[in-house]
Amino acid sequence: MMLLDVDFVSIDFSLIIEKLILISVILSASLGIAMYATWAERKVAAIMQDRRGPNRAGPFGLLQPLADGGKLFFKEEIIPDGSTRFIFILGPSLAMLTATMTSAVVPWGPDIKLGERIITLQVADINIGLLFVFGIVSLGVYGLMLGGWASNNKFSLLSSIRAASQAISYELAMGISLIALLMMTGSLSLRDIVEQQHGFWKDGYFTWNFFKQPLGFIIFLTCAFAELNRAPFDLPECESELNMGYHQEYSSMKLGFYLFAEYINLFVSSTILITLFFGGYNFPFMDQVQAAVPSILFAMICVSVLLTKVIAMILFFMFVRWTLPRFRYDQLMKLGWRTLIPLALMNMLVTGGVLLFILKK
Numbered sequence: 001m002m003l004l005d006v007d008f009v010s011i012d013f014s015l016i017i018e019k020l021i022l023i024s025v026i027l028s029a030s031l032g033i034a035m036y037a038t039w040a041e042r043k044v045a046a047i048m049q050d051r052r053g054p055n056r057a058g059p060f061g062l063l064q065p066l067a068d069g070g071k072l073f074f075k076e077e078i079i080p081d082g083s084t085r086f087i088f089i090l091g092p093s094l095a096m097l098t099a100t101m102t103s104a105v106v107p108w109g110p111d112i113k114l115g116e117r118i119i120t121l122q123v124a125d126i127n128i129g130l131l132f133v134f135g136i137v138s139l140g141v142y143g144l145m146l147g148g149w150a151s152n153n154k155f156s157l158l159s160s161i162r163a164a165s166q167a168i169s170y171e172l173a174m175g176i177s178l179i180a181l182l183m184m185t186g187s188l189s190l191r192d193i194v195e196q197q198h199g200f201w202k203d204g205y206f207t208w209n210f211f212k213q214p215l216g217f218i219i220f221l222t223c224a225f226a227e228l229n230r231a232p233f234d235l236p237e238c239e240s241e242l243n244m245g246y247h248q249e250y251s252s253m254k255l256g257f258y259l260f261a262e263y264i265n266l267f268v269s270s271t272i273l274i275t276l277f278f279g280g281y282n283f284p285f286m287d288q289v290q291a292a293v294p295s296i297l298f299a300m301i302c303v304s305v306l307l308t309k310v311i312a313m314i315l316f317f318m319f320v321r322w323t324l325p326r327f328r329y330d331q332l333m334k335l336g337w338r339t340l341i342p343l344a345l346m347n348m349l350v351t352g353g354v355l356l357f358i359l360k361k
Contacts (some may be wrong), residue, residue, distance in 0.1 A: 014117075020183035024124055026103055029305065037314060041263075044318040048203040072256040076161045080249050082152035091147025092250065092257035098140040099264040106271050107191045109281050109302040112296045121299060122191060122353040129190040130182070133272060134175065137227060140265070147244035147258070159245040162329065163236035166226055169336040170233075174223035175285035176344035177216045180351035181209060181276065194280035199287065215347045217277045219340055224269050226336070228262065230317060231323040235332055270313035274306065281306040 039054060039061065045051025054061030079085060108120040126132060141164050148160025185193050191253045197207045210217050226233040237245035275278060281302035290298045326334070 001062050009046045017053055018119060019123060022121065025106075026108070026123065027100060030100060030103060030264050030267055031260075033262055033267050033311075033314075035069070035269060036062075037263045037266060038068065038259075039065050040315070041318050042319075044315065045322050048322045059263070069256070073200065073251055077251040077254070078249075078251045080152060084150040084152070087150035088148050088249075089254065091143050091145075092247075092254045092331075093143075094146065095140060095143030095261040096138050096257040096264075098143065099261040099268065102133055102136045102265075102268045104270065106268075106275060107194050107280060108306060109299045110276045112299045121303065125189065125191050128188045130178065130188045130193075133190075134171070137212075138167075138171060140261075143258075143261070144246050144344035147250070151246075151249040155244075155250050156246050156248050159236045159248075163229060163246060166229070166233065166235060166332065166336075169333060170223040170226035170340070173336060173344050174220055174227070176341065176348060177219035177223070180216050180344075181213050183348070183351055183355060184209070184212060190248060190275055190280075194275055194282065197279040197282050198281070199282060200284035202300070207282070208279040213277070213347075213351070215343065216351075217273075218278070219344050219347070221273065222335075222340060224273065225317070225320070226267055226332070228269055228317075230266070231321040232326050233332060234326060235329055238326060266307065266309065266314060270310045270317065273305070273313055278309055 032103060041059075042064070043053040053065040057063040063186075079088060087122045104123040105126060107122040107125070112119040112121065128340070144163040146162045148156040148158075148163070151157070181193075182188065185196055187196075193209075199207055202206065215360060229236050249256055250258060283305045284301075284304070287302065293301070
């Protein structure tokens with residue numbers, strides 16, 4: 001009888017608890033910010049249209065998101081007879097799942113030192129973090145496509161086809177625009193990219209990637225508008241042509257999942273933009289602040305700085321939505337294939353030339 005020596009792997013339960021707490025905090029913050037982004041959207045629209053906006057539910061209308069959520073929760077669940085039931089339910093579930101997964105690789109702040117233990121404010125620091133983000137974002141369009149197809153409604157199907165073709169077209173330009181950034185950073189890890197943007201100024205120039213890749217940022221931002229299906233790229237939901245779009249047959253919380261996933265994606269996309277181009281949690285004179293305050297307080301300051309930048313980016317998305325008119329579909333495709341992709345390729349070649357012949361890297 002052969003005896004096998006089995007080496008039991010020691011499990012660090014404190015690390016598991018630490019990550020579970022971090023996941024819970026990030027998920028709760030994402031849901032909370034997405035919930036009040038709906039209130040902010042209506043307030044921004046009201047300000048730009050000289051109206052008051054929500055002002056009945058609570059002070060300044062702050063309880064309006066709770067009222068909207070309660071209304072959706074208690075509405076009747078309707079599944080059309082001609083729909084494919086399983087896929088009809090899977091669509092909004094997949095949209096919500098992919099929306100909440102992307103934030104796992106975002107570094108929310110610097111490490112916290114508690115005695116000999118170091119707590120990392122990042123769920124997973126993988127060396128292909130940016131590819132992970134792109135993979136999850138690419139899966140998100142399946143939620144729209146499945147929902148529109150399973151509804152057995154021609155308007156919903158047309159809308160989902162628009163969403164898929166729009167996502168594919170603009171993901172290509174978005175990916176090429178990031179190649180130039182990756183050539184400069186030399187890493188796909190979001191933590192490495194943030195650490196390379198430490199502070200604000202170093203060696204006679206800005207450290208934030210926005211100042212090194214302004215054209216790449218503009219291309220990435222434009223593609224982010226298209227990926228989020230927000231005006232002026234909201235062709236999958238244009239009411240004048242497609243009634244409501246891919247979620248026309250949905251009601252109650254299945255409709256709520258689609259609407260909520262849109263605002264969670266808005267929050268996560270803004271976070272990725274800030275992480276890649278605006279230094280993430282970095283800010284000017286952060287070394288002096290770090291030397292003057294405890295580790296936990298410094299980490300909280302950095303998290304606050306990151307969230308402030310993210311909220312500013314979300315407000316920018318909202319201002320653009322209520323300023324620019326919607327593109328025609330042919331204009332949308334022309335911008336993606338004939339303008340953004342050539343610009344992204346040109347930016348990549350110029351960046352490679354500068355790195356090779358001028359900076360000698």
